[in-house]
Amino acid sequence: MKILIKNTSVLTMGEEVELMGNASITIENGIIKSVGLAPADFEADKIIDGANKLAMPGLVNSHTHIAMSLFRNYADDLPFWPWLTERIMPLEEKLIPEHVYWGSLLSIVEMIKSGVTSFADMYFFMDEVAKAVEETGIRASLSIGMSESGDQDKKIKNAKAYFDNWHGKADGRITVMAGPHAPYSCGPSFLSKVIDMASEKRMGIHIHLSESKKEIEDSYSLRGKSPIKHVNDLGLFELPTLAAHCVHLSDEDIEILAEKKVSVANNPGSNLKLGNGFARVEDMLKKGVNVALGTDGSASNNNLNMFEEINLAALVNKALKGDTTSIPATTAVEMATFNGAKALGIDKEVGTIEVGKKADIIIIDLNKPHFYPRYNLVASLAYSAQASDVETVIVDGKVLMENYELKTVDLEKVIFNAERCAKSLIK
Amino acid sequence: MKILIKNTSVLTMGEEVELMGNASITIENGIIKSVGLAPADFEADKIIDGANKLAMPGLVNSHTHIAMSLFRNYADDLPFWPWLTERIMPLEEKLIPEHVYWGSLLSIVEMIKSGVTSFADMYFFMDEVAKAVEETGIRASLSIGMSESGDQDKKIKNAKAYFDNWHGKADGRITVMAGPHAPYSCGPSFLSKVIDMASEKRMGIHIHLSESKKEIEDSYSLRGKSPIKHVNDLGLFELPTLAAHCVHLSDEDIEILAEKKVSVANNPGSNLKLGNGFARVEDMLKKGVNVALGTDGSASNNNLNMFEEINLAALVNKALKGDTTSIPATTAVEMATFNGAKALGIDKEVGTIEVGKKADIIIIDLNKPHFYPRYNLVASLAYSAQASDVETVIVDGKVLMENYELKTVDLEKVIFNAERCAKSLIK
Numbered sequence: 001m002k003i004l005i006k007n008t009s010v011l012t013m014g015e016e017v018e019l020m021g022n023a024s025i026t027i028e029n030g031i032i033k034s035v036g037l038a039p040a041d042f043e044a045d046k047i048i049d050g051a052n053k054l055a056m057p058g059l060v061n062s063h064t065h066i067a068m069s070l071f072r073n074y075a076d077d078l079p080f081w082p083w084l085t086e087r088i089m090p091l092e093e094k095l096i097p098e099h100v101y102w103g104s105l106l107s108i109v110e111m112i113k114s115g116v117t118s119f120a121d122m123y124f125f126m127d128e129v130a131k132a133v134e135e136t137g138i139r140a141s142l143s144i145g146m147s148e149s150g151d152q153d154k155k156i157k158n159a160k161a162y163f164d165n166w167h168g169k170a171d172g173r174i175t176v177m178a179g180p181h182a183p184y185s186c187g188p189s190f191l192s193k194v195i196d197m198a199s200e201k202r203m204g205i206h207i208h209l210s211e212s213k214k215e216i217e218d219s220y221s222l223r224g225k226s227p228i229k230h231v232n233d234l235g236l237f238e239l240p241t242l243a244a245h246c247v248h249l250s251d252e253d254i255e256i257l258a259e260k261k262v263s264v265a266n267n268p269g270s271n272l273k274l275g276n277g278f279a280r281v282e283d284m285l286k287k288g289v290n291v292a293l294g295t296d297g298s299a300s301n302n303n304l305n306m307f308e309e310i311n312l313a314a315l316v317n318k319a320l321k322g323d324t325t326s327i328p329a330t331t332a333v334e335m336a337t338f339n340g341a342k343a344l345g346i347d348k349e350v351g352t353i354e355v356g357k358k359a360d361i362i363i364i365d366l367n368k369p370h371f372y373p374r375y376n377l378v379a380s381l382a383y384s385a386q387a388s389d390v391e392t393v394i395v396d397g398k399v400l401m402e403n404y405e406l407k408t409v410d411l412e413k414v415i416f417n418a419e420r421c422a423k424s425l426i427k
Numbered sequence: 428m429k430i431l432i433k434n435t436s437v438l439t440m441g442e443e444v445e446l447m448g449n450a451s452i453t454i455e456n457g458i459i460k461s462v463g464l465a466p467a468d469f470e471a472d473k474i475i476d477g478a479n480k481l482a483m484p485g486l487v488n489s490h491t492h493i494a495m496s497l498f499r500n501y502a503d504d505l506p507f508w509p510w511l512t513e514r515i516m517p518l519e520e521k522l523i524p525e526h527v528y529w530g531s532l533l534s535i536v537e538m539i540k541s542g543v544t545s546f547a548d549m550y551f552f553m554d555e556v557a558k559a560v561e562e563t564g565i566r567a568s569l570s571i572g573m574s575e576s577g578d579q580d581k582k583i584k585n586a587k588a589y590f591d592n593w594h595g596k597a598d599g600r601i602t603v604m605a606g607p608h609a610p611y612s613c614g615p616s617f618l619s620k621v622i623d624m625a626s627e628k629r630m631g632i633h634i635h636l637s638e639s640k641k642e643i644e645d646s647y648s649l650r651g652k653s654p655i656k657h658v659n660d661l662g663l664f665e666l667p668t669l670a671a672h673c674v675h676l677s678d679e680d681i682e683i684l685a686e687k688k689v690s691v692a693n694n695p696g697s698n699l700k701l702g703n704g705f706a707r708v709e710d711m712l713k714k715g716v717n718v719a720l721g722t723d724g725s726a727s728n729n730n731l732n733m734f735e736e737i738n739l740a741a742l743v744n745k746a747l748k749g750d751t752t753s754i755p756a757t758t759a760v761e762m763a764t765f766n767g768a769k770a771l772g773i774d775k776e777v778g779t780i781e782v783g784k785k786a787d788i789i790i791i792d793l794n795k796p797h798f799y800p801r802y803n804l805v806a807s808l809a810y811s812a813q814a815s816d817v818e819t820v821i822v823d824g825k826v827l828m829e830n831y832e833l834k835t836v837d838l839e840k841v842i843f844n845a846e847r848c849a850k851s852l853i854k
Binding site for chain 2: 069072074077079083272298302312322323325329370372373375379426
């Protein structure tokens with residue numbers, strides 16, 4: 001399959017952020033062949049007119065639990081513990097694989113429509129999530145979420161098997177990490193088992209770290225140190241790590257994250273909604289930490305709209321620092337694209353529009369009132385754009401949405417079945 | 428004209444917030460005649476099918492400068508003073524009435540498309556804004572922004588003439604307030620002249636108050652009191668007042684705002700973007716202050732998307748208070764509807780869906796992935812909805828947008844002319 005996107009604006013992102021006007025992108029067998037002038041002899045099978053549009057790297061949702069879309073708007077404006085223990089957990093106990101499958105599809109549909117081409121997920125019944133990824137054509141880093149309760153050896157065995165079954169599958173669109181849930185749900189001995197398993201398999205780690213004030217206080221009471229220091233002392237950061245949240249950090253924590261090249265998934269929408277506060281995003285970036293953006297699950301957001309997260313990252317940090325230059329537009333967009341790809345360990349393949357990379361590209365329809373006048377397209381992405389401006393989505397060189405129309409999923413079927421599953425959960 | 432919206436969900440808002448399923452709304456000569464069951468003998472000229480949709484009161488943007496859409500994404504991520512004095516003000520000096528007209532139309536198009544039915548504006552060349560309001564069918568409270576520099580008597584005379592020319596015009600859709608810009612740009616003697624004029628004409632006041640930390644510090648240096656205390660001592664709050672921003676408030680300030688029944692336009696997007704910080708929204712509401720929501724101008728936001736402001740109000744205050752119950756969904760939606768109508772002094776006419784009120788109604792298309800499953804529609808408005816979900820907009824009983832199609836404005840003509848004006852400003 002040879003695709004030509006012609007006559008368009010292109011935002012390349014990557015080490016050199018370049019905004020090109022009136023450019024073309026050619027794609028062959030899923031790989032970007034040229035950016036700028038198309039080769040004269042390129043015989044396209046498919047031509048996409050990019051006039052008054054912007055092509056940019058697909059967004060990376062670096063932390064979510066996509067099956068939790070089934071709990072969207074089910075429990076809001078409640079204190080954290082009643083929310084979790086009285087509302088969310090009782091529903092989670094009722095989940096069966098079929099629910100996770102349809103909930104995952106509902107979220108994947110929402111993500112494709114809003115320009116997400118890759119996501120990092122941690123949940124259970126993860127075979128269902130992998131199937132949904134395989135069928136829809138999106139890209140994902142998947143982890144079975146593990147706590148220490150129950151049969152630990154079986155959990156380790158299942159995590160290994162999940163890696164063996166799915167890592168590199170779906171034409172390489174699926175990668176697998178180990179998913180120890182958090183240091184408060186995984187004690188040191190279980191965490192050490194996970195670390196040993198991940199080292200043996202050369203897996204990355206996806207973990208929740210330093211999300212709430214209570215977590216920090218409990219960690220100091222129990223161990224006299226922060227969650228970050230604790231897992232670092234256990235050797236967890238010797239593996240490539242994607243640490244979700246990292247809201248409450250000491251200067252020493254930030255030094256550790258930088259030194260150990262940990263990637264952080266900042267989830268501003270979830271952190272605000274659950275009352276957890278404001279992450280030290282600018283401080284982390286200044287120290288060289290790779291900070292990506294994520295939505296968290298739809299029970300704590302309540303959508304998977306990465307344009308909202310870009311906007312929040314660019315706005316909230318300015319107020320927090322009292323400095324209008326904090327997290328400028330380019331940085332916010334970078335967090336949602338290139339930094340996200342790094343966080344998922346797939347930055348050699350995607351995250352920028354560059355020759356030789358896999359074609360994970362989204363096209364934004366600029367013919368909307370909020371994109372006029374046309375002074376600065378990067379600023380407009382961070383401060384004016386909406387998820388609904390995404391009109392075409394390409395992953396791995398395959399068109400998943402074109403001119404707002406989904407190509408690989410039956411939207412009505414997904415909605416019907418997700419509703420059916422949700423109803424069976426609350427009856 | 429008799430309109431029937433049938434078979435829909437209705438969120439009434441107002442003192443009693445009611446969510447009705449499978450309901451009808453009838454509208455006759457611009458007035459809501461029934462909500463719930465339609466009268467059996469209602470012969471509709473127009474029928475709108477509301478299946479899988481939600482009818483709710485139109486959103487009220489309680490503080491903006493709509494012609495500033497011409498500066499959207501022109502100057503971002505800059506410190507406040509260079510932003511204002513080196514970028515925005517030099518462009519404002521070049522503005523001619525034609526620019527304000529097309530900039531206003533660009534913003535009105537954006538507002539209609541995103542469900543705004545009323546807005547409060549303060550700027551200059553306000554005849555042009557009034558013309559744009561009259562032509563498009565939207566509702567507005569308009570004020571000429573006044574500073575003390577120049578011929579003060581002429582300014583007072585112009586403000587009076589503007590009131591005489593426009594207040595109650597466009598079938599009553601236009602109301603006029605006096606617009607002294609702020610206590611730092613209007614000294615006490617000029618403010619007193621404005622207060623006298625407004626008292627004589629029975630006008631409300633639209634003013635910027637306590638937006639930045641610097642404003643508070645300067646006010647204490649100069650007068651030994653806060654801006655709020657200062658204007659209250661001058662008697663300004665004896666008139667119905669719409670105070671924009673009110674970010675930095677003492678407990679005494681909040682007491683004054685409550686006692687004097689001042690309405691506050693909270694602009695979270697602008698306050699964050701310009702690094703001004705976090706307003707004490709929950710504290711104000713608890714003391715009985717009427718807090719509405721606004722976008723501010725597109726140079727400091729950079730759009731007029733009230734769904735983003737609803738979302739920000741519901742999210743940011745939770746993190747600020749460390750309390751997930753702060754500003755629940757219903758409150759955030761109330762701020763953007765009923766409280767906004769009160770702030771504009773038009774709550775007897777609009778702001779809720781109730782029999783006898785003018786029909787300012789928007790219809791949300793719920794057939795989007797992010798509205799499933801369907802547990803709580805009010806929560807979904809605050810946490811999941813997007814401006815692009817608005818599919819039909821009715822103001823004063825007249826359809827301004829139906830099934831996403833604008834009925835009173837030529838979108839392409841507006842965009843073309845707004846671009847032309849923007850280009851002539853920066854050349």
